[in-house]
Amino acid sequence: MSSMKAKSPEQFFELVIETPDGDFVAHYTDRGLAALDFPGRAQRPISNSKVPAQIDSWHRITIRALKQALAGRQPDEMPALDLSSGTDFQRRVWNALREITAGHTQSYSEIARTIGQPEAVRAVGGACGANPIPVLVPCHRVLAANHKIGGFSGGLNWKRRLLEREAIKVSDGSEQFVLTGE
């Protein structure tokens, strides 16, 4: 016996969010939104017949927030987030990302400075890549130095699209700032 003990105490609920950009999939634990998949990244989950009221409540907020974010606006309300999958360092980075509002950007090095580890620049990039909740935790607003595009786990095309919706301009790649005499 002993076959199966308590596996993971927390159950996951996966719910679809239909948007003009495709179907996202939101993953919830009993603590809140834990992950968000871009359209096509995960197979469409079997519709859960029984969703706890609390999760249904979070989901409604998530739907609204996601649509606002995709439109380039700042969500007026966010669902509870479960960031427990990350390490302490990653959570500090993710929390720093959440404070970047729509239409604004920060560089990897600025994030590093914000969390008190100015030299962990490269590690910040790694933490961004491990962000389980893209779009709502705006990792796309982190650019490399000189407003170069940087990278994006979900595909650079998504990053460009999201930035464009917020009217943020990105360097072509080789372009640099030229301070013409001033």
Place this chain on the structure above:
DNA sequence: ATTTACAATATGA
């Protein structure tokens, strides 16, 4: 002025 190459540094599997 632009491109390439490379070292330095922090974190995580």
Place this chain on the structure above:
DNA sequence: TCATATTGTAAAT
């Protein structure tokens, strides 16, 4: 130990 969604410097073009 190796890979990473970086950054700054240097040298060649």
